[in-house]
Amino acid sequence: MLDQPRRLTRQQVYRRRRIVVFGIIGVFLVGIMYIGGSLFAPLPASAAVTEHQTTIAQTKAALQFPGFGxxxxxxxxxxxxxxxxxxxxxxxxxxxxxxxxxxxxxxxxxxxxxxxxxxxxxxxxxxxxxxxxxxxxxxxxxxxxxxxxxxxxxxxxxxxxxxxxxxxxxxxxxxxxxxxxxxxxxxxxxxxxxxxxxxxxxxxxxxxxxxxxxxxxxxxxxxxxxxxxxxxxxxxxxxxxxxxxxxxxxxxxxxxxxxxxxxxxxxxxxxxxxxxxxxxxxxxxxxxxxxxxxxxxxxxxxxxxxxxxxxxxxGFHEVDASTVGQTYGTYTTAWGAKSSLVATSTKMFVVWSDTPIEVSLQTRPLQSGAKGEVVGEVTFTLNGKTQTAQLALNTALPDPGPWWRLAHPGGIGA
CATH class of the missing domain: 3.40.710.10 (DD-peptidase/beta-lactamase superfamily)
Incomplete structure (x- = not known):
């Protein structure tokens, strides 16, 4: 004589149903957290890769003095x-x-x-x-x-x-x-x-x-x-x-x-x-x-x-230390966007002989930015006097969009 299948008690049924429901809710919550974390987590910041001379120097003067007195x-x-x-x-x-x-x-x-x-x-x-x-x-x-x-x-x-x-x-x-x-x-x-x-x-x-x-x-x-x-x-x-x-x-x-x-x-x-x-x-x-x-x-x-x-x-030189649009580096984001770092103004010096113009650069890390956004400055120093030109994005540095974010939660893989 075959054994009859054992029937679940009402309490066991309820317990199993709760497990399924809570499991579904858990998966849903995990999904929400994943999507939220991917879409709203801070993006990885990119630093500019700079390209500039540390000094600008001209040719040395050769004065023509008389051969007498x-x-x-x-x-x-x-x-x-x-x-x-x-x-x-x-x-x-x-x-x-x-x-x-x-x-x-x-x-x-x-x-x-x-x-x-x-x-x-x-x-x-x-x-x-x-x-x-x-x-x-x-x-x-x-x-x-x-x-x-x-x-x-x-x-x-x-x-x-x-x-x-x-x-x-x-x-x-x-x-x-x-x-x-x-x-x-x-x-x-x-x-x-x-x-x-x-x-x-x-x-x-x-x-x-x-x-x-x-x-x-x-x-x-x-x-x-x-x-x-x-x-x-x-x-x-x-x-x-x-x-x-x-x-x-x-x-x-x-x-x-x-x-x-x-x-x-x-x-x-x-x-x-x-x-x-x-x-x-x-x-x-x-x-x-x-x-x-x-x-x-x-x-x-x-x-x-x-x-x-x-x-x-x-022996004197009129030197444009920077010109409008001169490139000083590049931003490249983790999602492949690029923008040049360019000067927004011309800075001119009158220089004697081979006196050097000292050049220093400051930029800030970026996640994204609009075209023309000021993101740093270049400073020129000659004989203790300085001039500064602002540096801006030559093109927009866009946000990566939701698909890249979903594929790289929290910037993973950046």
């Missing part, structure tokens, strides 16, 4: 753009001395920008000074007893035609005597640490009025910093009461950007020029101050100054 040149706003050639000893500076004379007179009788200053009345003593200068073979400009000039006009008479008589008259007017002036001038030079410079007279005719190329460049800086002198030395000519029209002895004015400062010439000093210029470098202007001492002839002097200035200009 002593010379030097500087661009005051550019560290390292200063070079000297020839002797560094003190040398006769001829009428370049008058630059010092002008600064020392203005130290006693200062003028502000636009001022003409007090009136100077000339006497027979000034006429006698004029006659003595003519007898000594010095440069001069006429003067009449009873005539007068403003202080600025007297400075113009001294500096443009290089009139020795006006240098002496100005020294006496401001300090009472030439001896008192010379003493004050040498004290002024010492106070400004121009230790290689000494004045023996206010006009520079004495070979004992000496300086060095280094000192003269420093003196040139002070002359250009003075609002009155910097204007006077740029003038090609001037018409003065009692003296008429007077031309500037610096015939290089306007050539290769030259706008000053003072010529000089004696048998002992040779031909000399303390000069300033504004050089055009691309869209920028570069201030330059230089000096040449001891040229055999005026032609040698003019030619050597022009050659030196041209080589100085060639």
């Amino acid at each position: 002593a010379s030097g040149i500087t661009a005051p706003d550019y560290p390292g753009a200063t070079q000297y050639n020839g002797s560094d000893a003190s040398m006769p500076m001829a009428s370049v001395t008058k630059t010092v004379t002008a600064l020392v007179v203005l130290d006693k009788k200062p003028l502000k920008s636009g001022e003409d200053g007090p009136t100077i009345k000339f006497t027979q003593d000034d006429v006698d000074i004029w006659n003595d200068v003519i007898a000594a073979g010095g440069s001069w400009a006429p003067v009449e007893a009873g005539s007068s000039m403003t202080e600025k006009q007297a400075l113009e008479a001294m500096l443009l035609p290089s009139a020795n008589n006006y240098a002496i008259s100005l020294a006496k007017w401001s300090y009472g005597s030439t001896d008192a002036f010379v003493k004050a001038a040498n004290s002024w030079l010492a106070a400004h640490k121009f230790t290689g410079t000494k004045l023996d007279s206010p006009d520079g005719l004495s070979p004992n009025s000496v300086s060095t190329t280094k000192d003269l460049i420093g003196i040139g800086k002070l002359a250009l910093a003075d609002p009155v002198l910097s204007t006077i030395v740029t003038q090609k000519s001037v018409t003065l009461p009692g003296a008429g029209k007077q031309d500037n002895t610096n015939t290089l004015l306007g050539v290769d950007g030259i706008d000053g400062i003072k010529t000089g010439n004696t048998d002992q000093a040779g031909n000399c020029l303390l000069f300033s210029a504004q050089l055009t470098v691309g869209q920028s202007r570069v201030r330059v101050i230089g000096v040449v001492l001891g040229a055999p002839t005026h032609d040698d002097l003019w030619a050597s100054v022009k050659t030196l200035l041209v080589s100085m200009k060639v």
